[in-house]
Amino acid sequence: MSDTFQPPIATSRTTAGLPTSRLGTWWVVASEIVIFGGLIVAFIMYRMRHGEVWAEQAEHTKLYAGALNTFVLLTSSYFAVCAHKAAEAGDGKKAAKLLVRTILLGGVFLCVKAYEYTSEILAGYGPLADLFWSFYYTATGLHGFHVLVGMIILGFVAKDAAKGKNLHRVECIGIYWHFVDIVWIFLFPLFYIASGL
Amino acid sequence: MNNDKHLSHPDYKKIYVRLLILLAISIWGPIFALQLDNRFLLVSAVLLTAFGIGAIKAGMVAAWFMHLDIELRMIKRLLVICIFFLILLFAGVAPDVLLPEGQNREMDPDYEYPKIDNPSTPEQ
Numbered sequence: 001m002s003d004t005f006q007p008p009i010a011t012s013r014t015t016a017g018l019p020t021s022r023l024g025t026w027w028v029v030a031s032e033i034v035i036f037g038g039l040i041v042a043f044i045m046y047r048m049r050h051g052e053v054w055a056e057q058a059e060h061t062k063l064y065a066g067a068l069n070t071f072v073l074l075t076s077s078y079f080a081v082c083a084h085k086a087a088e089a090g091d092g093k094k095a096a097k098l099l100v101r102t103i104l105l106g107g108v109f110l111c112v113k114a115y116e117y118t119s120e121i122l123a124g125y126g127p128l129a130d131l132f133w134s135f136y137y138t139a140t141g142l143h144g145f146h147v148l149v150g151m152i153i154l155g156f157v158a159k160d161a162a163k164g165k166n167l168h169r170v171e172c173i174g175i176y177w178h179f180v181d182i183v184w185i186f187l188f189p190l191f192y193i194a195s196g197l
Numbered sequence: 198m199n200n201d202k203h204l205s206h207p208d209y210k211k212i213y214v215r216l217l218i219l220l221a222i223s224i225w226g227p228i229f230a231l232q233l234d235n236r237f238l239l240v241s242a243v244l245l246t247a248f249g250i251g252a253i254k255a256g257m258v259a260a261w262f263m264h265l266d267i268e269l270r271m272i273k274r275l276l277v278i279c280i281f282f283l284i285l286l287f288a289g290v291a292p293d294v295l296l297p298e299g300q301n302r303e304m305d306p307d308y309e310y311p312k313i314d315n316p317s318t319p320e321q
Contacts, residue, residue, distance in 0.1 A: 016269075017269050018268075026272050026275060027275075030275050030276060030278075030279050033280065034279050037279065037283040038286060041283050041287045041290075042290075045287065045290060048294075049294050049295055063224070067220070071217070071220060074220065074258075078209060078213040080262070081209050081262045085206045088206075174262070174263075178258050178259070178263045181258055182258050182259060185251050185255045185258070186251060189247035193224070194227070194244075194247055
């Protein structure tokens with residue numbers, strides 16, 4: 001038996017024409033599209049069904065907080081893609097630094113969301129207030145959970161990247177993070193902007 | 198996208214600035230649109246500025262930040278299939294939710310939107 005190190009086949013084969021790690025990430029994204037897409041499609045149907053009643057409810061969401069969170073996530077996505085660029089150039093330390101900024105912005109997003117939840121629940125708009133609020137807390141809560149999971153994974157990837165290890169993972173977590181950003185881009189007009197309709 | 202070659206990265210700062218401009222339009226557009234008296238114009242303007250621009254923003258993030266523009270055709274097909282199933286879900290379920298009656302059912306004309314008392318509502 002040879003002592004030469006052989007990388008695991010699963011991480012090196014490219015029968016599909018792209019690295020297995022990236023292929024796996026795209027599969028995750030595809031399954032997430034169905035999860036969030038199903039929620040959004042159901043929300044749109046009921047929004048059309050209960051137009052005026054839900055429009056009244058939607059007026060109680062905080063537009064400025066939603067807009068701030070959109071800005072925060074877009075900025076975090078910008079740092080994530082810059083981290084990918086740095087990782088491809090072999091600059092692990094710069095990539096790690098940019099990933100840490102992405103994590104911090106993820107934290108800001110969750111803090112704003114926590115503020116929103118608190119003020120809405122205190123005002124009487126809890127998850128059981130009515131169907132609109134059930135949709136609101138399910139969709140934004142599930143999205144917030146994905147932000148939290150993304151932050152944890154970003155932490156592990158940044159730790160490795162700082163040592164110059166596993167730099168290919170920076171792109172994979174970037175794809176996931178951008179997807180989370182895209183989901184918010186759709187949730188924002190649904191829950192915050194279209195309240196006048 | 199070729200595995201072994203590095204990407205030729207676009208100017209991400211420029212894309213980011215464009216995204217922020219679109220975000221500003223998607224916030225202010227509907228606010229201005231709400232002042233319109235014509236219902237048709239109002240709905241069109243809100244849908245266009247909120248959801249239309251949202252879709253453009255999502256497309257920009259997918260194309261340039263996720264590099265979907267140069268990703269393998271297989272991946273694009275995978276994502277299109279998922280979106281197709283979402284459209285199928287809408288087409289299959291929407292008639293039950295939106296139409297007042299169907300082949301085997303009829304909506305109650307006295308139906309009222311269910312309002313659940315929230316125990317967390319503070320006493321006024």
